[in-house]
Amino acid sequence: MYNIINLPYPYYALEPIIDERTVNIHYNKHHKKYMENLNKLTNYKMPLEEIPQKIEEFPLKDRGDILYNAGGILNHNLYWQSLNNTPSLPKGKLLSKINETYGNFDNFKKQFQEKSKKLTGSGYTFLVTDSNGNISIINMSNQETPLSYNLTPLFTIDLWEHAYYLKYQNNRNTYIENIWYKTNFDHASTLYEELF
Ligand code: MN
Numbered sequence: 089m090y091n092i093i094n095l096p097y098p099y100y101a102l103e104p105i106i107d108e109r110t111v112n113i114h115y116n117k118h119h120k121k122y123m124e125n126l127n128k129l130t131n132y133k134m135p136l137e138e139i140p141q142k143i144e145e146f147p148l149k150d151r152g153d154i155l156y157n158a159g160g161i162l163n164h165n166l167y168w169q170s171l172n173n174t175p176s177l178p179k180g181k182l183l184s185k186i187n188e189t190y191g192n193f194d195n196f197k198k199q200f201q202e203k204s205k206k207l208t209g210s211g212y213t214f215l216v217t218d219s220n221g222n223i224s225i226i227n228m229s230n231q232e233t234p235l236s237y238n239l240t241p242l243f244t245i246d247l248w249e250h251a252y253y254l255k256y257q258n259n260r261n262t263y264i265e266n267i268w269y270k271t272n273f274d275h276a277s278t279l280y281e282e283l284f
Pocket of ligand 1: 114118164246248250251
């Protein structure tokens, strides 16, 4: 059976930037729904992370739905791990790579926010790495995952309306700016350190 990660902190941990009710609904209703859907579509056959690149192994008629729901689980797993009550900055090799690529963390953050503001419709902004360790900031629509493009997602911000609407309504840019008070790069730093 496919599963989602346990929320790494209490529902209220991201207050006042993301309210407790939003986190509760987002995790228990939205995130869990992707898991329920995927388990209805397929019995456990391969690790979740392998689905995007091995989607041809599933029946043609189910591929779109399987990919969508697997992406929904993976993207939300990473989103929760990209946030924390106390923000943390990138460390080690990831910090070096960010400095090399963007000059410094503040400039990286600015470019990430700009990218987020440019997303049309529902989706995510990701920090990804290719197999050579080159990092970039990309937008993906709906529940598309960078894994489909041989890119490893390291960090992400969910830009679907359900991620911010209760508190920010139509002011998506305010959410995009405020969320950086709660961003956590421990997971991204560890992942990058393990890969390179
Ligand atoms: Mn979401």
